[in-house]
Amino acid sequence: MSKKTILVSLGFAFLFSFNLARAGVIINEVQLSPTEERFIELYNPGGSSVELTGWYIQRKTETGSAFGSLVSKTYFENKAINADDYFLISHDSIPNADIVLGSLTLTESNMIQLKNSNQEIVDKIGWGEASDCEGACAPNPATGKSIQKMDDDWIVSASTPGEENQVSGDEEENNNDDESNNESEETTAETKKAETPLANKTKITAQMPAFAGLPVQFKISNTVSGKSCGKYSLNFGDGNSLETQKIFSIPEKFTHIYYYPGEYIVTVECYKSYLSSEPDASDKMTIKVVLSEVVISKTGDVKDFFVEISNNAPYEADISSWVLSSYQNKFIFPKNTILKSKNKIIISPKTTNFSILDKDTLSLVNSEGETMSDFLSSQKQTGVSTKNSIVNSTAVKP
Template identity: 25%
Template sequence: MRYALLIFTLFFLPITAHAQILFSEIMYDLEGSDAGREWVEIVNTGATSVSLSGWRFFEADTNHKLTIVQGDETLASGDYAVLADDATAFLAENAEYSGTLFDSSFSLKNTGEYLAIRDSELVDQDSLTYNSDWGAGGDGNTLSRSASNSWEAGAPTPGSGVVSIDSGDPQSPSTSEETVTNDTRTNIHQTTPYRKQTIFADAGEDRVVSVGADVEYEGEAFGLTGEALEGARFLWNFGNGRIAEGKSILHHYEYPGEYVVVLSVSSGEYSASDRMLVHAREARIEIAVADGEIVLSNTDTRELDLSFWMVRAGGATFQLPKNTYLLKGAQLTLARSLTKLPLSSAAFLLYPNGMLAATTESSTAPEPVTGTTSAPIAVTEARTPVKALSGKSIVGATAPVGESAIKRTLEPEAQATSAARIVAEDTGGEMYKWLLALAGIIGIAVAGMLFASRSKDEWELID
């Protein structure tokens, strides 16, 4: 009986040891919308069939279930299978596909991410971290595993592909390789060469921001097995000449435009990067005072993020909390019972960094400056950088003034005078009080000097 068991073990153990499921193709970024159209392909590189019952596709920190839609969930040696985000949508675009198809639910990142195929015990059978630098970004191509086990961009071939194999003997490396396609249904063995794994960086999705408004940028880093990476170094390049270090950074753009933001993450010997596209646009917003309450009106064609923006009136300031959004064309009324702002016809809307965003039309216009226009000035929006009303200057803030953003004609000297007048009005004339006190001190000092001089002369006459 012992001999029979030994013969049985020796006969079957080598066969099952070579069974392996590998990723063979990835469709992560299609032309147009990606919703429901993404898919990945796997292949059985072992000599025996493998049941995929209970297997999971790991993506975005989630073990996605696989539901058989077409074919058999037991994958024969050399066979391919497609895992689709939406099986119905996949078949609509690939009507000729007749192979094994699993339905799942996932969304592949266009910038790249960590993927794994896990067995019923949640043990990784294959994994990789792809990124957009490999190609196939929005051009209709896919990433396919080549005969040399590298990844290359090319035309989609769901249900077929090429793999390279070795001799199957782990003790002696093969001196030759064999290329096999699924059309031959030839039995193949394990073919995964050593490939150094990397960590993964995520800068976030593309976004639209307002010029002059501080926005929070928060990065993420994942380890070799997809877990959140602790203690990593985060370095941001905001594409406008400014860099910053930290997992979470507040940053604003001084000028409108499109900027490529790059996040570089490093941890020990590993490093990774990700990038995002930021559209910086001038925010079109108006502020008014109605019955003592502040009214903000979004005249822009997009939703505005007003997180940490400030309203200034009567020498007091109210700051809007994080995640305050104003829909396009909508109004936001801030009750006095909430803001505690004094009654005032003049109100100022400030970006989080203290730059002026908008002011009420009823605000008193500054006096004309010699050499500039003397026409009345009606300011409804402003992008001119000024000192923060807290008294701190905004270093490096030089946001431009455009005709589309400001309904006035004003030379630089007049702009400076306007900013100074805003600060003077807002502080209630405190500057003039200090000047008056200084003049009084100087006057007393001069009078004391004259008195001392006169007294000295009188003493000399007596002598």
């Protein structure tokens, strides 16, 4: 063998190994609408599991000049994606979801990028009229359809969250009217393969993090439609467990309260029948429980008695049905009142009907009736005087 042949062979070997080294997690599928079915699917084509702690996803709109946070590092903490497996981030709890994020926002002509713990771009995708796509922009998908990676290209087809991407029958017919009979036979074979009965799997999900002292909702789903469970057995990981009773309709949503922060392993077993002694399927997840840091941080004065509520935690906080209470008045926060991390809201007295007379007994009570913040006590603990907590609206003249 000549030296030239050896060098060429070594060159190909080097390039091939380099591409393998670069192979990693990719953005594999994205669905925008309907909102309750919105998701982002990641895929690990590699031969080993990839730890996702410290990873995050950013988003940029068509008119945006910079990327903003979409899925923060918090949600990827202690997560991993197995070899040749999928990782699903969904707006609502759907089968196979690994992260359920109610604030997941995806619209037409957006761009998203996946970054690792070193803040390096691992993969990115743009669709519609996005300005900076990785290669060609994918089309804006119709409602109920998703953008899917297929042979290093993007197609729009019927969504397949947590499963292998496939061209739907309608899409294939529209795009391949002039294909040969051999290709039609391959399509028929793929269709038959997709109709093969799948093994039933049970999936448990919950929106995280959970807050100590507040209910967290778990949702259980089955990957095969029509294969329901006759009985569920749950272990919440904190010494509490639950087994469904002999009832006709088995619930798929369960709530539980953790009273202390920490990480708990939750397991669920699905029994085909109430009389079954061995589970038909099972799943487990780790739920992170943190302390709530929502407080009354400031109030106004006699002319404008606003109330400022701050969330000092590094997580979003849902304060729906929480009560701002005083000796003589109360205000209930409406459904879907969500406080961003390290952020605040200021509530007008025109909304609460509170006045300066409510100040001395003002407190914030959670949906379980527990006092989360007492304004006067919190001011004393932080060393802030009562006088300084009130905004002085009278200007001092020189």
